[in-house]
Amino acid sequence: MKTERIGIINVGASAFRMYIGEYSGDSERSLDYLVKPLRIGTDTFTQGYIGLENVKKATEILKIFKLKLEEYGIHKYKALCTSGVREATNQDFFLDYTHLHSGIKLEVLDPSEEVYIKYVGVRNSVPGFSTLEQNGLVFANVSSGNVTLNITLKNKLLYAGTLPYGSLRMRQMFRSISHIKRHKAIEEYVRKMIVSVVATLDPEIKCSHLLGAGSSINLMLRLFKPSGNIITREQLEEIYARVRMMSLVELTEELGLRKDEASVLLPTIITYLQLMDIVKNDYFSFSRLTFPHTMSLYYSGRIKDTHLSSRIKNTLISIAEKYRADTKHARWVNYFARKFFDEFSDLHSLGRDSRVILEASVILHDVGKYVSDDALATNSYHIIKSLKIPGLDSKMLLMAAAVVYEGNKTFHEKEPQEYASMTSAERLTIRKLAGIMLISKALDMGNNRHITDIDIQMSDQIIVYARAEREPYLEMYTFDHQKLLFTETFGTAIELRARISYD
Amino acid sequence: MNLIVAVIDMGSNSFRLQVSEVKEGVYNVIEDYKETVRIGDGVYNIGKFSPEAIETIINVLKRMKIIMEKMKVSKWRIVGTAPFRDAENADEAISAVKAALDFDIDVISGTEEARLTYLAATGSFDLKGLSTLFVDVGGGSTELSFVTDGNLDATYSTPLGCSRITQQYFGKHRAKPDEVSKLEKYIKRALKSAIANPHLDKIVFTGGTVNNLAQVFTRRSSLSDSVVKYVDTAFFTHLVNELAGKSYEERGKMPGIEAARADISLAAALIVQNLLNKYKMDGFYTFSGGLRNGITIDLLNSMGIQMVFQHIDNQNLRYAKLKETGRKYNYEEVHALHVTALSERIFLQAHKALHLKESDWPLLEAAAILHDVGQHIGYAKHHKHSYYLINNTELVGYTDREREVIANIARYHRRGLPKVKQTNFGALSDDERDKVCKLSAILRVADGLDRSHSQLVQDIEVIIRKDGIYIEVVADSQIDVTMELAGLEKKKDLLEEVFNKKIICGTRL
Structure with missing residues (x-):
């Protein structure tokens, strides 16, 4: 059986980490794990860029990592940066300098992809994860730069966001406040995050479980040394009462923590205590999987996201609900759109990603109405491109936004800025998908599922037979008006005929 | 389940169906469907509806009825205007509609x-x-x-x-x-x-x-x-x-x-x-x-539902409409109104020194109330989403240009300062840019003073001296406002820039 070694480098806000794993079939062997503390986030979160001194230190660490990779004979590696580099204004310089001087080519991880990888990693490592999601789960990845939250209920993702409330970031933010008062400031600041998140949720929604992950868990493990995967509120409150007014020196001496760990202790404890308030529970469970390890599993293809498609669809539906769109109509139009997409595969020659883009466009095609009817296309475009959906990268969401724009645009709406940087192939894909979306929408124009199904006959022209129990007046009328983009893009005539069932 | 109502306006040129969802004294239009019919042309020529015109009326209403049924409309009103008043056989058309669709048409006077x-x-x-x-x-x-x-x-x-x-x-x-x-x-x-x-x-x-x-x-x-x-x-x-x-x-x-x-x-x-x-x-x-919209409001009034702007204690229509917009985007009302109150206190004490007019206050008021609405789309970059939503939402009592200024003020309530190379800011006139800088400078400070969203700061005193601007924060002696002072420190940058003076902060308990 073929054995494969993979190296993962993660440049975080407070440390550089490297994981080296060996994979053979289903088995995995951890060969090495290195952590080199370097708080580039301290620079980024206070002055907005990474100082030259830290750029040089980072290069030295990467040189060591490069040697380690060579030692293991690894040529295939992935080196990814998160918020500490992502948010630095001199990101390009940092990437260029470190590459030139260490030979390691770093990439910056898109926030939505970061959330997704962390999410699927934990999903695969925590038993009964689906049941937790069904019953209401707050999944919190608390790290140095950010807190990423996914709130799921009945397998619908109700909230997904990366919030700038990481422990190191907060520590830097309040560094000038005396340690006697600092805990109060952090408490209030974290409360603001909780209030902002809760405000986006329906008050009726109840989630019962909190699952923690991220670099904060290492600190929890050092503090409490739990045998299982649970930390209780009592444990956190007890230690919080003891340490909240301690200075950094007192913290390191009292708890035996390293200085870098001690400095982020208060923000970490406060974040978990307040996250527990969302679920109104007295404990939280956690995953011991580190981010580099998760990335190693992900990039070696060991993590399978088996429910990705249905989860994305459920998430899209919950977003449509938030913007008061008719979700029954959206589901029905989606059914027709998928059927057209599959039947017309020879005509459009588009792949699976395009099918997902079409699904997102169709389900969200009306969201802009919530802002105003006047610029439906532009409003929907803005909302869709700004979404964060784990499993759908930002490029796919931008394409979905463009499909909705193309299908709904009116003469007075200006073309979105991003259109200028789209390739002609991308524009053609957008037109193809928008053409399919428009004829699919027409089939449920009355929002009444009046057309129960369709049969498609393809010859010189396409004939769509609509099965209905009575004449689908509005749908026939609309289809005729909406098919122009389809006909112009595919160069094929298309006609809708009704097949009335009198049973 | 919210109440869904519909109205149909049958005019000479077109028939329009408007379906609205009603919630807490606010109606949101969820469907606006129009067909151009030009039934008036015949009426003004021959004085009555032709058989084809009556058929058109029934067919269009049939399509509208399908939409209404599927949108689960529970109350509706169908109104006929001039052509129905003038056509000598209007009763014939009304009866035909009743027979075909069981719709009652209400012919209204001019x-x-x-x-x-x-x-x-x-x-x-x-x-x-x-x-x-x-x-x-x-x-x-x-x-x-x-x-x-x-x-x-x-x-x-x-x-x-x-x-x-x-x-x-x-x-x-x-x-x-x-x-x-x-x-x-x-x-x-x-x-x-x-x-x-x-x-x-x-x-x-x-x-x-x-x-x-x-x-x-x-x-x-x-x-x-x-x-x-x-x-x-x-x-x-x-x-x-x-x-x-x-x-x-x-x-x-x-x-x-x-x-x-x-x-x-x-x-x-x-x-x-x-x-x-x-x-x-x-x-x-x-x-x-x-x-x-008039028929919709009248229909709701007849059901005992008053719109927010019709409440007798809500005399200031513009203010009521701003709150209505904030609610639409699920804003945190107590924070928004507190930031507005703090902004007003700063504005009143500083506007003359900043060469602003009293008439500029409504711009800042709107931006303060709506500064966080962008969170409805997402927390990340929410100041930019606020800019978008404000710029694309109807603001009663404000012109297009004023709305653009308000959106810009809200845009700069956090993060980077205004730069001419930014499209939204660059598109403004010199005078508008000047206003945006000064008013968003005030908003930033007011927002910083409610950083914890706990409304701990009771008042602010702004003293303008040659050597600097002194901002004194008034709070209850039992309350710790460390967080608010840190917020002020962080967000005073633009105010220092527009005053070209250092800002010195203190507390009065």
Whole structure:
């Protein structure tokens, strides 16, 4: 059986980490794990860029990592940066300098992809994860730069966001406040995050479980040394009462923590205590999987996201609900759109990603109405491109936004800025998908599922037979008006005929 | 489940269905469906509905009924206007609709039409202390309502429908100069008796064709297509001449003109021009969806539901509408209103030193109330989402330019400072940029002072001295405002820049 070694480098806000794993079939062997503390986030979160001194230190660490990779004979590696580099204004310089001087080519991880990888990693490592999601789960990845939250209920993702409330970031933010008062400031600041998140949720929604992950868990493990995967509120409150007014020196001496760990202790404890308030529970469970390890599993293809498609669809539906769109109509139009997409595969020659883009466009095609009817296309475009959906990268969401724009645009709406940087192939894909979306929408124009199904006959022209129990007046009328983009893009005539069932 | 209501407005040119969802004294339009029918043409020619016209009425209503059923509409009202008032066989059409669809059509008088349009306009215009004329130019008639200080003084209905007078004066060819002149005289005569108030502050037109003419103005001026539009008289005079010199076909090709209204556009324009000249107005407002919105509000009122802006304790329409917009985007009301109150305190103490006028306050007020609405889309970059939402949401009582300024002020309530290279900021005039910098500087400080969203700061005193600006934060002695002071420190940057002075912060317990 073929054995494969993979190296993962993660440049975080407070440390550089490297994981080296060996994979053979289903088995995995951890060969090495290195952590080199370097708080580039301290620079980024206070002055907005990474100082030259830290750029040089980072290069030295990467040189060591490069040697380690060579030692293991690894040529295939992935080196990814998160918020500490992502948010630095001199990101390009940092990437260029470190590459030139260490030979390691770093990439910056898109926030939505970061959330997704962390999410699927934990999903695969925590038993009964689906049941937790069904019953209401707050999944919190608390790290140095950010807190990423996914709130799921009945397998619908109700909230997904990366919030700038990481422990190191907060520590830097309040560094000038005396340690006697600092805990109060952090408490209030974290409360603001909780209030902002809760405000986006329906008050009726109840989630019962909190699952923690991220670099904060290492600190929890050092503090409490739990045998299982649970930390209780009592444990956190007890230690919080003891340490909240301690200075950094007192913290390191009292708890035996390293200085870098001690400095982020208060923000970490406060974040978990307040996250527990969302679920109104007295404990939280956690995953011991580190981010580099998760990335190693992900990039070696060991993590399978088996429910990705249905989860994305459920998430899209919950977003449509938030913007008061008719979700029954959206589901029905989606059914027709998928059927057209599959039947017309020879005509459009588009792949699976395009099918997902079409699904997102169709389900969200009306969201802009919530802002105003006047610029439906532009409003929907803005909302869709700004979404964060784990499993759908930002490029796919931008394409979905463009499909909705193309299908709904009116003469007075200006073309979105991003259109200028789209390739002609991308524009053609957008037109193809928008053409399919428009004829699919027409089939449920009355929002009444009046057309129960369709049969498609393809010859010189396409004939769509609509099965209905009575004449689908509005749908026939609309289809005729909406098919122009389809006909112009595919160069094929298309006609809708009704097949009335009198049973 | 929220209440879903629908109204259908059956006019001479088009039938419009508007479906709305009602929640907490606010209705949101969730469907706006229109079909151009031109049933008035026949009525004004032969005096009645032809059999084809009756068939059209039934077919269009049938499609609308399907939409209503599927949207689970529980209450509706169907209103017929001028063609139903004028057609001698209107009862026949009404009975045919009843038999085919079980719909009751309510034929309303011209003055009732005027009242309903006025009712809708009260939700979009602040009428306090002003003398305003509302004019609804329909296909079969034109209704006028004179309003003083928010009270409806008088209504008039005239037979000046743009379809009707087009049929009578122009026929189907390019308008000849003597035909235009004859029609102008006729309009003048018809409007002669309708002068309830010789002085006007504001004139507001409604009706699809006038709205379409206003759209030509917004397109040529690269303005957004909002519900309320302002058109200046100089432009409009030029447009009337342009329309008069063109055939129907040529008018239909003019950017912004709807082809289906090209023939009747000149007649509508002449009615508008006559009133602008009569009252010596520099410009006028248009307001789309007037009658439909009026019928919706009237229907809800008849069910015992009052709109937020109709509450007697909510005199300030603009303020009520801003809160309504905030609620629509699930804003955190206590934080938004607290930041607004703090902004007002700073504004009152600093506006003279910053060379701002008292009349600039409503801009800051709106931005303060709405600064966080972008969180409805997402927390990350929410200041940019706030900019987008404010710029694309109707703000009652503010012009397009003011809305752009408000959106910019909210845009800069956090993160980076304004830069001319940023498209949103670069597009403003020098004067607007100056206002945005100063007002967002105040908003940043006020927002910083409620950083914990706990409303701990009770008051602020701003003392302007040569050596710096002293900001004293007043709070309860038992309350720790460390967080708020840190927020102030972090967000005082722009205020220091616009004052060109250091800001020194302190507390008074």
